[in-house]
Amino acid sequence: MKPSPARPRGAPAPEERIHRSIADAIADRRLPPGTRLVEEQLAELFGVSRARIRKVLLMLAQSRLVTLERNRGAMVAVPSAREAREVFHARRLIEEEIVRLLTAEGGGLAPDAAQRLRRHLDREAAALASGDRAATVRLTGEFHQLLATVSGHAVFGEILDSLIRQSSLAIAVFETPAAPSCTADEHRMIVEALERGDGDGARRLLLDHLHEIEQRLELKTLGDGAVDLRRVFAGDAAAEALAEEA
Amino acid sequence: MKPSPARPRGAPAPEERIHRSIADAIADRRLPPGTRLVEEQLAELFGVSRARIRKVLLMLAQSRLVTLERNRGAMVAVPSAREAREVFHARRLIEEEIVRLLTAEGGGLAPDAAQRLRRHLDREAAALASGDRAATVRLTGEFHQLLATVSGHAVFGEILDSLIRQSSLAIAVFETPAAPSCTADEHRMIVEALERGDGDGARRLLLDHLHEIEQRLELKTLGDGAVDLRRVFAGDAAAEALAEEA
DNA sequence: CCCACCCGGATTGTCTACAATCCCTTTCAC
DNA sequence: GTGAAAGGGATTGTAGACAATCCGGGTGGG
Numbered sequence: 297m298k299p300s301p302a303r304p305r306g307a308p309a310p311e312e313r314i315h316r317s318i319a320d321a322i323a324d325r326r327l328p329p330g331t332r333l334v335e336e337q338l339a340e341l342f343g344v345s346r347a348r349i350r351k352v353l354l355m356l357a358q359s360r361l362v363t364l365e366r367n368r369g370a371m372v373a374v375p376s377a378r379e380a381r382e383v384f385h386a387r388r389l390i391e392e393e394i395v396r397l398l399t400a401e402g403g404g405l406a407p408d409a410a411q412r413l414r415r416h417l418d419r420e421a422a423a424l425a426s427g428d429r430a431a432t433v434r435l436t437g438e439f440h441q442l443l444a445t446v447s448g449h450a451v452f453g454e455i456l457d458s459l460i461r462q463s464s465l466a467i468a469v470f471e472t473p474a475a476p477s478c479t480a481d482e483h484r485m486i487v488e489a490l491e492r493g494d495g496d497g498a499r500r501l502l503l504d505h506l507h508e509i510e511q512r513l514e515l516k517t518l519g520d521g522a523v524d525l526r527r528v529f530a531g532d533a534a535a536e537a538l539a540e541e542a
Numbered sequence: 543m544k545p546s547p548a549r550p551r552g553a554p555a556p557e558e559r560i561h562r563s564i565a566d567a568i569a570d571r572r573l574p575p576g577t578r579l580v581e582e583q584l585a586e587l588f589g590v591s592r593a594r595i596r597k598v599l600l601m602l603a604q605s606r607l608v609t610l611e612r613n614r615g616a617m618v619a620v621p622s623a624r625e626a627r628e629v630f631h632a633r634r635l636i637e638e639e640i641v642r643l644l645t646a647e648g649g650g651l652a653p654d655a656a657q658r659l660r661r662h663l664d665r666e667a668a669a670l671a672s673g674d675r676a677a678t679v680r681l682t683g684e685f686h687q688l689l690a691t692v693s694g695h696a697v698f699g700e701i702l703d704s705l706i707r708q709s710s711l712a713i714a715v716f717e718t719p720a721a722p723s724c725t726a727d728e729h730r731m732i733v734e735a736l737e738r739g740d741g742d743g744a745r746r747l748l749l750d751h752l753h754e755i756e757q758r759l760e761l762k763t764l765g766d767g768a769v770d771l772r773r774v775f776a777g778d779a780a781a782e783a784l785a786e787e788a
Numbered sequence: 789c790c791c792a793c794c795c796g797g798a799t800t801g802t803c804t805a806c807a808a809t810c811c812c813t814t815t816c817a818c
Numbered sequence: 819g820t821g822a823a824a825g826g827g828a829t830t831g832t833a834g835a836c837a838a839t840c841c842g843g844g845t846g847g848g
Contacts, residue, residue: 309612309801335830345803350830351600358604366555367809367830382697389639451628455701555831581800591833596800613800613839 314342315352322361322372323437323464324430333362333370359458361465373465377515380466384510387459390452391440391506392499395486397447399495405487409446413487416442417480424480437464439483463509470513482508560588561598568607568618569683569710570676579608579616605704607711619711623761626712630756633705636698637686637752638745641732643693645741651733655692659733662688663726670726683710685729709755716759728754 318338321327333353339346353370356362363373375383398405405413416439423431437460444453482505489498564584567573579599585592599616602608609619621629644651651659662685669677683706690699728751735744 334828336828346830347802347804354597354600355604358601368811369829379697382695385695386697386701389635393635449628449631451625451632451705455632459697580798582798592800593832593834614841615799 309348310342310344311348311352311355314338314344314348315355317342318352318356319359319361319461320434323434323461325433325468326430327372329372329374329465329469331372333372335369360462373462375462375466375469377470380463380470380513381510381515383459383462383466384506387440387456387463388503388506390456390459391443391502394444394447394449394452394456395490395498395502396495397449397452398443398490399493399498404493405446405490410487410491412446413439413442413490417484417487420480420483433464436483437461467509467513470515472512472514555594556588556590557594557598557601560584560590560594561601563588564598564602565605565607565707566680569680569707571679571714572676573618575618575620575711575715577618579618581615606708619708621708621712621715623716626709626716626759627756627761629705629708629712630752633686633702633709634749634752636702636705637689637748640690640693640695640698640702641736641745641748642741643695643698644689644736645739645744650739651692651736656733656737658692659685659688659736663730663733666726666729679710682729683707713755713759716761718758718760 318327318333327333335346335349335353338349342349353362353364357364357370361373362370364370398409404410416435420432420435420439423435440460441453441457444456447453482501486498486501486505489495489501564573564579573579581592581595581599584595584599588595599608599610603610603616607619608616610616644655650656662681666678666681666685669681686706687699687703690702693699728747732744732747732751735741735747
């Protein structure tokens with residue numbers, strides 16, 4: 297299947313740039329869940345007509361990063377707890393299979409794959425050391441995407457791209473305030489296991505890693521409608537958003 | 543995450559109807575892979591402006607059912623052999639997990655789930671008996687989607703919806719002419735295994751079923767660029783499309 | 789005869805104007 | 819004071835017009 301959406305032949309259409317900008321802003325939490333995305337404002341900001349903005353918003357909506365409500369406009373999506381759990385579940389399934397693919401031949405990583413992963417780890421470490429939080433968060437997500445890329449399985453890569461972006465949203469909504477920050481060593485240990493061909497080890501590390509990310513989120517087991525009244529009346533803004541949803 | 547794209551509040555926008563019509567026509571092979579989809583013609587046919595058609599085509603493109611090429615228009619996607627293999631691989635992974643979910647409690651299917659699946663089997667059998675090939679093909683695909691629906695895992699359902707539609711395209715391109723038709727008993731046996739709580743059995747049957755579907759396709763192991771010259775010069779239209787792609 | 793260039797038609801890309809919808813505020817009636 | 823209705827402003831939805839692009843066919847030159 298050909299890449300979609302439309303690929304420009306000459307100068308790239310601004311849609312791609314705009315799409316990237318908005319998606320990155322969502323991932324970096326500069327556009328938090330629930331943020332109104334007004335077409336006219338975005339059109340002015342990006343210096344294009346509204347039609348282009350609508351196109352980008354439609355694409356973002358299909359990726360579940362944005363919700364479009366007819367006659368009421370677009371906003372950054374607010375995932376429910378259930379959705380968050382399902383997204384992480386799907387991630388575990390897909391990413392485990394990707395790691396299986398990477399070690400399918402019984403050997404370790406191909407040298408170019410290992411190199412790309414190593415370079416990425418270096419970039420992660422540099423961002424962390426420089427205190428660039430947004431870059432750190434983005435690179436952390438991109439590590440998982442890179443696993444799919446080097447696996448060469450494009451369909452898994454596309455599915456995972458969407459899942460990673462959705463899980464970033466879930467993290468923005470549900471992350472507990474006092475959660476410890478992610479350690480950079482986890483990715484490194486996964487790469488090391490892959491390099492020495494330890495597929496089982498890599499899978500275990502990966503699943504633990506994803507499980508730990510998910511554990512940091514307050515995903516109530518009661519389901520979507522459950523409301524923690526203590527948090528509602530404590531004036532917590534995120535819980536207020538949840539109360540509105542319920 | 544809220545359902546996307548935009549949901550109408552009053553009368554439904556025609557986009558949903560048009561989207562369904564085109565997607566169904568693709569699934570039924572009334573619109574074969576490679577078919578040009580001209581905006582103006584579709585606009586006239588559906589009695590709407592071009593803007594609406596463009597919206598639908600963009601959505602179909604993001605689902606990989608249609609390819610958009612800038613300044614050249616839209617056409618029904620033509621999957622490569624590699625893509626087809628990856629789609630089936632992803633299907634096996636997702637559908638196996640769905641069946642695992644359905645039998646996760648160690649018991650059989652919930653009664654309402656069993657009922658829905660049984661009713662669907664009846665509809666499949668009726669379509670087959672009446673010789674309605676298009677309905678049979680569609681219902682056969684919907685069986686798999688229904689497994690996801692009754693599992694209650696919406697994210698898997700969405701991923702699978704897309705994969706099923708893409709695999710239909712792959713089947714349209716790669717199916718061997720003399721392939722035996724799918725037997726209706728395979729779905730029944732899967733449902734029976736689910737009903738008696740035989741998760742392992744159900745999974746094996748399902749994977750065998752999917753494997754059999756994939757085996758019917760001539761997916762060359764050489765990769766995307768491989769061209770079967772015999773088929774090219776035999777004047778086979780599908781192979782000609784592939785030659786153009788390579 | 790072959791190749792390069794040009795033109796015309798078909799189609800896509802984009803923008804803008806106007807209609808439709810929704811929400812919030814104000815006013816009026818009870 | 820409360821609730822309902824009306825109005826206005828903000829925003830979205832939609833269509834049509836025009837610009838831009840591409841491809842195929844025809845013509846002219848070597």
